[in-house]
Amino acid sequence: MATIQKRGEYQYQVEIRRKGYPRQTRTFESKAQAEAWAREQEHKMDMGQFRDLRPMAQITLSDALGRYMEQVVPTKALGGQRNERNRIRLLKKHPLAQRLMTSLLAADFVAYRDERLREVDSPNTVRLELALLSHLYTTAIKEWSWPLVHAMKDVKRPSPREGRERRLVLDEESRLLDAARHESVRKPLWLEACVRIALATGLRACELLTLQWSQVDLANGVVNLTKAINGSKRSVGLNYEATGLLQQLPRSGERVVRGYWETGKLDCDFKAACIAARIDDLHFHDLRHEAASRFAPHMMPQELAKIMGWKTLQMAMRYYNPSAQEIAEKVRQVEAARAALTPPTSPRPPETEMPVPASGDQLENEHDVQGVPMQPVAGNVIRIAFGGGRRAQRVAA
Secondary structure, three states, X not given: OEEEEEEEOOEEEEEEOOOOOOOEEXXXXXXXXXXXXXXXXXXXHHHOOOOOOHHHOOOEHHHHHHHHHHHOHHHOOHHHHHHHHHHHHHHHOOHHHHOEHHHOOHHHHHHHHHHHHHXXXXXXXXXXXXXXXXXXXXXXXXXXXXXXXXXXXXXXXXOOOOOOOOOOOOOHHHHHHHHHOOOOOOOHHHHHHHHHHHHHHOOOHHHHHOOEHHHEEOOOOEEEEXXXXXXXXXXXXXXXXXXXXXXXXXXXXXXXXXXXXOHHHHHHHHHHHHHHOOOOOOOOOHHHHHHHHHHHHHOOHHHHHHHHOOOOOHHHHHHOOOOHHHHHHHHHHHHHHHHHHOOOOOOOOOOOOOOOOOOOOOOOOOOOOOOOOEEEOOOOXXXXXXXXXXXXXXXXX
């Protein structure tokens, strides 16, 4: 039962005591606010929806993000841990991070979403930040047993843009490799190796930089990724070029690519090589699209998804970007294959000509049998067959 006591001119203290529930107290500026709060808490107790928020009284969003970074981020794939930490550091600098977890509503995160969409050019960046916050709430409720309402369930994520379709055209590949091995590049050996391996395997940049020699089976030509960026494991085949390249790389330590420790440095060098080669609007991740588009014409969709590490076949439609010339060539190949399988058409047998009666000869009932086929018989007799019956009429010539 709730009791309300006036403690001062603008202080009304509510106290709720009910068997089976911890004692609840709170102070309001008006009696009406105190009564409304008491009714709300008692209704939740009656419906079995009451949550004791006292353990959350001093926990802010920044505190929750700090615990998430310590306990959850290390369990994720190595390639994605750095990006997760960067997102958490950015979120902790926002004024929203200083709010108490119990005071945050869906409207607060909607305002954050709209603000970030105006600041950044990529909707996918905002979508990933909201996904992190959503997983934070899920973890806090299910694993940390925090008495929270999942506010992120009511927040709509921004739609991602259409996937990039940038591919290497003309002599861009040779120009890129020439620029990558140029002595002006800080680490020409490793940049060229990363470009060539990415084109041959379709590995992501983070997967490439975290690759270890224990995962490389040169004898069988396979790279075994124990845990990719999406949390799944897969095996990627190596062509002869990639196998020879890996055999030539210097070995010192467990990491295959020792020239780069993070994708940021690789992206910077890759951008510099593109500028030197006069190549516009090309990202390192576009090499994965190029590899997928080269694999696709020679593989079944499920095989391509297995190699590239896609969990759904819809991703194959996003990453497989054939050029207009390749599409036209595929159509012509189908046409040529059908032509090779189609048997030659046999000539039609000549039709039997109807004998023409001599000049002046007329059929007595010509107007009755017009359009009815006439069958010639021996002698000067014409047999006229009527459809649907066996009756025949003979007319002497």
